[in-house]
Amino acid sequence: xxxxxxxxxxxxxxxxxxxxxxxxxxxxxxxxxxxxxxxxxxxxxxxxxxxxxxxxxxxxxxxxxxxxxxxxxxxxxxxxxxxxxxxxxxxxxxxxxxxxxxxxxxxxxxxxxxxxxxxxxxxxxxxxxxxxxxxxxxxx
Numbered sequence: 001x002x003x004x005x006x007x008x009x010x011x012x013x014x015x016x017x018x019x020x021x022x023x024x025x026x027x028x029x030x031x032x033x034x035x036x037x038x039x040x041x042x043x044x045x046x047x048x049x050x051x052x053x054x055x056x057x058x059x060x061x062x063x064x065x066x067x068x069x070x071x072x073x074x075x076x077x078x079x080x081x082x083x084x085x086x087x088x089x090x091x092x093x094x095x096x097x098x099x100x101x102x103x104x105x106x107x108x109x110x111x112x113x114x115x116x117x118x119x120x121x122x123x124x125x126x127x128x129x130x131x132x133x134x135x136x137x138x139x140x
Contacts, residue, residue: 002018004018005017010034011034012032013033013034013037014026023037023043024037025037025038025040026039027039041076045075048097048124049099051124052072052099052101052119052124053072055119059115059118060105065107065111065115066106066107067104067107069103070102070103071101071104072099072119073099074099075097075098076097076098077096078093078094079093080093080094081093103115
Protein backbone atom coordinates (compact mmCIF):
# COMPACT_ATOMS: atom_id res chain seq x y z
CA UNK A 1 0.00 0.00 0.00
CA UNK A 2 1.34 3.43 -0.92
CA UNK A 3 1.53 5.96 1.87
CA UNK A 4 1.77 9.67 1.18
CA UNK A 5 1.55 12.53 3.64
CA UNK A 6 0.99 16.18 2.79
CA UNK A 7 1.27 19.20 5.03
CA UNK A 8 0.90 22.95 4.57
CA UNK A 9 4.21 24.77 4.37
CA UNK A 10 3.45 28.39 3.43
CA UNK A 11 0.87 30.02 1.15
CA UNK A 12 -0.06 27.24 -1.32
CA UNK A 13 3.17 25.31 -0.83
CA UNK A 14 2.72 21.71 0.31
CA UNK A 15 5.37 19.43 1.75
CA UNK A 16 4.75 15.90 0.52
CA UNK A 17 6.48 12.76 1.75
CA UNK A 18 5.96 9.72 -0.46
CA UNK A 19 7.61 6.54 0.81
CA UNK A 20 10.37 8.58 2.41
CA UNK A 21 10.92 10.87 -0.61
CA UNK A 22 10.25 14.58 -0.16
CA UNK A 23 8.46 16.62 -2.80
CA UNK A 24 7.36 20.26 -2.73
CA UNK A 25 4.13 21.10 -4.53
CA UNK A 26 2.97 24.64 -5.24
CA UNK A 27 0.77 26.67 -7.55
CA UNK A 28 2.07 29.02 -10.24
CA UNK A 29 2.35 32.72 -9.44
CA UNK A 30 -0.65 33.58 -11.62
CA UNK A 31 -2.78 31.37 -9.35
CA UNK A 32 -1.47 32.89 -6.10
CA UNK A 33 1.40 30.48 -5.44
CA UNK A 34 5.16 30.98 -5.46
CA UNK A 35 5.86 28.48 -8.28
CA UNK A 36 8.40 26.58 -6.17
CA UNK A 37 7.24 23.13 -7.25
CA UNK A 38 4.90 21.29 -9.57
CA UNK A 39 1.17 21.84 -9.14
CA UNK A 40 -1.15 18.92 -8.35
CA UNK A 41 -2.01 18.25 -12.00
CA UNK A 42 1.71 18.29 -12.88
CA UNK A 43 2.25 15.66 -10.18
CA UNK A 44 -0.63 13.57 -11.54
CA UNK A 45 0.82 13.69 -15.06
CA UNK A 46 4.30 12.95 -13.70
CA UNK A 47 2.98 9.89 -11.88
CA UNK A 48 1.23 8.63 -15.00
CA UNK A 49 4.24 9.31 -17.24
CA UNK A 50 6.67 7.61 -14.84
CA UNK A 51 4.40 4.57 -14.57
CA UNK A 52 4.16 4.27 -18.36
CA UNK A 53 7.95 4.52 -18.78
CA UNK A 54 8.65 1.94 -16.07
CA UNK A 55 6.00 -0.45 -17.41
CA UNK A 56 7.42 -0.27 -20.94
CA UNK A 57 10.97 -0.92 -19.70
CA UNK A 58 9.84 -3.90 -17.61
CA UNK A 59 7.94 -5.40 -20.57
CA UNK A 60 10.79 -4.80 -23.01
CA UNK A 61 13.26 -6.35 -20.59
CA UNK A 62 11.14 -9.50 -20.28
CA UNK A 63 10.83 -9.72 -24.07
CA UNK A 64 14.49 -8.97 -24.68
CA UNK A 65 13.60 -5.96 -26.83
CA UNK A 66 16.28 -3.25 -27.20
CA UNK A 67 14.47 -0.25 -25.72
CA UNK A 68 17.11 2.34 -24.97
CA UNK A 69 14.82 5.18 -24.01
CA UNK A 70 11.12 5.96 -23.67
CA UNK A 71 10.09 9.59 -24.23
CA UNK A 72 6.70 10.81 -23.02
CA UNK A 73 5.15 14.26 -23.21
CA UNK A 74 1.82 14.80 -21.45
CA UNK A 75 -0.67 17.59 -21.03
CA UNK A 76 -4.01 17.97 -19.27
CA UNK A 77 -6.96 20.07 -20.30
CA UNK A 78 -10.64 20.36 -19.67
CA UNK A 79 -12.78 20.16 -22.79
CA UNK A 80 -16.50 20.56 -23.42
CA UNK A 81 -18.22 17.19 -23.19
CA UNK A 82 -20.17 18.09 -26.34
CA UNK A 83 -16.85 18.21 -28.24
CA UNK A 84 -15.87 14.68 -27.14
CA UNK A 85 -17.13 12.02 -29.55
CA UNK A 86 -16.16 9.05 -27.38
CA UNK A 87 -17.21 10.36 -23.94
CA UNK A 88 -20.17 9.14 -21.88
CA UNK A 89 -20.62 12.58 -20.30
CA UNK A 90 -22.94 14.72 -22.41
CA UNK A 91 -22.70 18.15 -20.77
CA UNK A 92 -20.18 20.18 -18.82
CA UNK A 93 -16.45 19.57 -18.91
CA UNK A 94 -14.41 16.41 -19.33
CA UNK A 95 -10.79 15.96 -18.31
CA UNK A 96 -8.53 15.03 -21.22
CA UNK A 97 -4.95 13.85 -20.88
CA UNK A 98 -2.92 13.90 -24.08
CA UNK A 99 0.11 11.61 -24.24
CA UNK A 100 2.77 11.54 -26.94
CA UNK A 101 5.12 8.57 -26.67
CA UNK A 102 8.20 7.54 -28.62
CA UNK A 103 10.83 4.86 -28.24
CA UNK A 104 14.55 4.82 -28.94
CA UNK A 105 16.20 1.56 -29.86
CA UNK A 106 16.36 -0.89 -32.74
CA UNK A 107 12.63 -1.69 -32.77
CA UNK A 108 10.33 -2.50 -35.66
CA UNK A 109 6.90 -0.90 -36.15
CA UNK A 110 5.05 -3.84 -34.58
CA UNK A 111 7.20 -3.64 -31.46
CA UNK A 112 6.67 0.12 -31.19
CA UNK A 113 2.92 -0.35 -31.50
CA UNK A 114 2.91 -3.09 -28.87
CA UNK A 115 4.95 -0.96 -26.48
CA UNK A 116 2.47 1.91 -26.88
CA UNK A 117 -0.33 -0.52 -25.99
CA UNK A 118 1.62 -1.78 -22.98
CA UNK A 119 2.18 1.80 -21.78
CA UNK A 120 -1.61 2.21 -21.64
CA UNK A 121 -1.79 -0.85 -19.37
CA UNK A 122 0.39 0.58 -16.61
CA UNK A 123 -1.13 0.49 -13.12
CA UNK A 124 -1.66 4.25 -12.81
CA UNK A 125 -3.35 4.44 -16.22
CA UNK A 126 -5.61 1.57 -15.19
CA UNK A 127 -6.40 3.28 -11.88
CA UNK A 128 -7.41 6.48 -13.66
CA UNK A 129 -9.78 4.45 -15.86
CA UNK A 130 -11.26 2.42 -13.02
CA UNK A 131 -13.91 3.19 -10.48
CA UNK A 132 -11.93 4.78 -7.69
CA UNK A 133 -13.28 5.56 -4.25
CA UNK A 134 -11.58 8.32 -2.25
CA UNK A 135 -12.66 8.12 1.37
CA UNK A 136 -11.78 11.14 3.49
CA UNK A 137 -11.93 10.80 7.26
CA UNK A 138 -11.51 13.63 9.78
CA UNK A 139 -8.95 12.70 12.45
CA UNK A 140 -7.72 14.55 15.55
